[in-house]
Amino acid sequence: MPLPAHLTHRHGELHFEDVSLERLAREHGTPLFVYSRAAMLQSLAAYQRGLAGRSHLICYAMKANSSLAILQTLVNAGCGLDIVSGGELERALAAGCAPERIVFSGVGKTRAEMRRALDAGIGCFNVESRGELDVLDEVARSMGRRARVSIRVNPDVDAKTHPYISTGLKDNKFGIAHGEVLLTYRHAAACAGLEVVGIDCHIGSQITEAAPYLDAMDRVLDLVAAIEVDGLRLHHLDFGGGLGIDYNGDTPPAADTLWPRLLAKLDARGYGDRTVMIEPGRSIVGNAGVCLTEVLYTKPGEHKNFLIVDAAMNDLPRPAMYEAYHRIEPVRARENERPAVWDVVGPVCESGDWLGRERTLAVHPGDLLAVLSAGAYCMSMASNYNTRGRAAEVLVDGARATSIRRRESPADQMRLEMPLA
Ligand SMILES: *Cc1c(COP(=O)(O)O)cnc(C)c1O
Helix, strand or coil: CCCCCCCEEECCCEECCCCCCHHHHHHHHEEEEEEEEEHHHHHHHHHHHHHHCCCCCCCCCHHHHCHHHHHHHHCCCCEEECCCHHHHHHHHHHCCHHHHHHCCCCCCHHHHHHHHHHHHCEEEEEEECHHHHHHHHHHHHHCCCCEEEEEEECCCCCCCHHHHEEEEEECCCCCEEEEHHHHHHHHHHHCEEEEEEEECCCCCCEEEHHHHHHHHHHHHHHHHHHHHCCCCCEEEEECCCCCCCCCCCCCCCCCCHHHHHHHHHHHCCCCCCEEECCCCHHHHHHHHEEEEEEEEECCCCCCEEEEECCCCCCCCHHHHHHHCCCCCCCCCCCCCCCCCCCCCCCCCCCCCCCEEEEEEECCCCCEEEEEECCCCCCHHHHHCCCCCCCCCCEEECEEEEEEEEHHHHHHHHHHHCCCCC
16 A cells, blocks of 8 residues: 655655654654655645635644644644634644634534633634524623624535534534524524624544535535625635545545535535635644654563554544554564564553554564554544653654654653642
8 A cells, every 4th residue: 555645664764754764763762653745735725726726724733733833834824723722722823823713613612712812802702502503602792802603514414424523413522513503593693792793613634535525515505695694794614624534545625626526516505705714633743743653662462462553542542543554664674574464552541542453564563653644633532541741743844854843751751730839
């Protein structure tokens, strides 16, 4: 199977762009996340091509990977940011994102988060419930401000993805139910603290077909037509994120073929003049990252062979959380050895601590493995379980490698605690 873009074998050794991954592991230790700037910008460019010639804003969903250097790279390449917490707002501002290019999503915004976001002057709140709308109205009025809002609608389409990452069906917690949208808009339009500027939806994640997007767009445009009968005009239409990546032979549509199809529909239905917003996360960074890990022990058994590596569920939680598949490749292949079948597991004291099951690999203790497609929802989901420090991160650009996060030490982890005297 072909490797993700900018990953190559050179002289039997895995490289990201022009940098040897073995060299990086030696210099920075493991587990280590390595990202390719070119891969990230290439994914972004596909969206930029797909939306070229349109009034549009691509707000990278930073929960996928919120490391500052990643944000800076994308903001400098023209992205706005989609945030889901006050913490992400501070990161977005620290990365130099213009506040008006920030949209604030999420079902549980607190009053304090709303105040801070209004103070900063963010572009739009994507409101997810009637209760939130009223609280935002009250907070904005108390500050003598008007909050720009878009209402997240739940189009009730099946994104055909894992139930934990599907968000557009009526039985989940996200968005305003289709049937309540009109009343909610009418209510929002009457709130003195709110300025209604858009509509948004986000139907799920790791979507690998075009149909759910086309369906969702139809459903959203039906709503826009109904909303605008009341005289309201929506300045922007935000279609969320969710486009999948190739983890293991998945074939999602490319952003630069999907978007022309969606825009054709938009034009055909008479909404081609609106600003289009999108919030891609995974599809920008997912295949732009790998996690390097060292094999600590081989533990052959009667029924199963275990490969114990130094990365774990705290570094890379997707397999444990969603039974997600990540390809695992040796950094330097052992060409002349017979491979065995291994479960690749971490050192954490949980049976759920695995990175890959039944993988055919020829490896010895001390060998390095690369867990592929580790750019999204890995580092940003990392924890300190078992008092494991979070991994270091390196950004590769051509032949240059820049350290963008040092490894977390036990002292870093204990810094906020107050031991008893
Ligand atoms: C998570 C999320 C995204 C990004 O989803 P991806 O699958 O990473 O593209 C976009 N918008 C909202 C509201 C989200 O919650």
